[in-house]
Amino acid sequence: MKATVIGCPVGHSLSPLIHNYWLKKYQVEGRYDAQEIQPGQLKEGLARLIEQGYTGFSVTIPHKQAVMDLCDVVDDTAKRIGAINCIAVDRDGRIEGLNTDWFGFTESVREAAPEFDFTSGPALVLGAGGAARAIVYGLQHAGAPKTIIANRTLDKARELAGEFGVEYIDWADRQKAAAGAGVVVNTTAAGMTGKPPLEFDVKNLKKDALVCDIVYSPLRTALLESAAAHGNMTVEGLGMLLHQARPAFERWTGVLPAVTDELRHMLLEKLKK
Ligand code: NAP
Numbered sequence: 001m002k003a004t005v006i007g008c009p010v011g012h013s014l015s016p017l018i019h020n021y022w023l024k025k026y027q028v029e030g031r032y033d034a035q036e037i038q039p040g041q042l043k044e045g046l047a048r049l050i051e052q053g054y055t056g057f058s059v060t061i062p063h064k065q066a067v068m069d070l071c072d073v074v075d076d077t078a079k080r081i082g083a084i085n086c087i088a089v090d091r092d093g094r095i096e097g098l099n100t101d102w103f104g105f106t107e108s109v110r111e112a113a114p115e116f117d118f119t120s121g122p123a124l125v126l127g128a129g130g131a132a133r134a135i136v137y138g139l140q141h142a143g144a145p146k147t148i149i150a151n152r153t154l155d156k157a158r159e160l161a162g163e164f165g166v167e168y169i170d171w172a173d174r175q176k177a178a179a180g181a182g183v184v185v186n187t188t189a190a191g192m193t194g195k196p197p198l199e200f201d202v203k204n205l206k207k208d209a210l211v212c213d214i215v216y217s218p219l220r221t222a223l224l225e226s227a228a229a230h231g232n233m234t235v236e237g238l239g240m241l242l243h244q245a246r247p248a249f250e251r252w253t254g255v256l257p258a259v260t261d262e263l264r265h266m267l268l269e270k271l272k273k
Contacts, residue, residue, distance in 0.1 A: 001030030001252050003056030004049065006042075007063060010034040014267055015058045018245045021266065022257040030253070032056075042066050050089055056252035057087035058245070064130055071097035081137045082163070083130055086248040098251065101131065102138035104244025105185075109142075109212065111243070111259070112235040116210045118142035121182020125149045126174060126200065128156040131214055132187040136164045144183070150174040152188070179204040184227075185212045191221040198223050202230045213237050217271055238267060 037045035128151035161168035211227035216237035
């Protein structure tokens with residue numbers, strides 16, 4: 001296997017650590033690295049790497065949507081989500097695009113909060129960017145009875161809600177909507193290291209509501225800390241990152257890998273640096 005993560009920037013990516021750990025653990029011959037491709041250079045950059053023998057690609061910001069046009073086949077789920085985060089190139093050079101982010105999210109919830117039932121109540125999604133697409137799909141796939149999107153820019157919430165046939169509300173109404181939610185998922189970049197904090201008060205939440213943050217740097221965001229202090233179950237974003245990588249590794253190697261404590265520990269150490 002010769003695989004890589006493509007994006008811009010990719011220097012901070014944890015994907016090489018994850019996939020190289022699994023290559024070693026499962027004794028699969030191969031290597032996984034990180035290749036920066038500038039926006040506007042995607043077509044040439046991808047072709048050059050395929051020419052160099054790469055057959056597996058993780059795709060990250062800003063290429064997740066643009067890469068769809070360069071694939072020979074896009075699987076139905078990636079089409080529905082409108083983004084690709086994994087590519088496999090077959091022996092004939094045929095490029096297949098997939099999306100595993102939604103699986104990463106739902107699996108991370110099942111791992112961290114196994115007792116949580118997605119069908120138990122409405123889901124409130126904060127944010128309407130690229131990541132929100134996979135989260136909304138994942139929530140629907142897991143059986144959430146209703147999904148409501150709140151985004152700072154209303155037009156984007158309206159557009160995403162329209163695509164997925166879900167509801168949207170004004171950003172100003174998010175606290176009110178939170179009171180009835182079975183799960184709240186932060187998909188905004190707010191709360192991430194170096195970004196402004198997420199403006200969200202957990203006081204209206206039902207005690208049995210689940211609170212997820214897909215931001216993983218810091219690991220315990222202010223949202224998760226305040227939700228836990230309020231008595232809510234919480235799910236960290238690192239789980240999504242780890243679990244989205246599993247079906248990608250399986251697609252490239254035939255081995256469905258496990259998320260081990262050792263791997264999680266390695267990532268946590270790297271995040272501390
Ligand atoms: P994106 O497409 O740029 O979207 C960013 C979203 O955040 C938009 O909805 C934006 O609202 C909102 N936002 C930004 N700053 C905000 C603020 N101060 N207050 C309220 N909303 C704010 O980014 P993305 O690809 O969706 O990624 C979003 C976050 O998810 C990032 O932190 C990323 O690291 C994380 N992520 C994690 C995983 C994982 O595996 N755990 C996977 C993918 C992404 P507007 O529309 O109003 O600008």
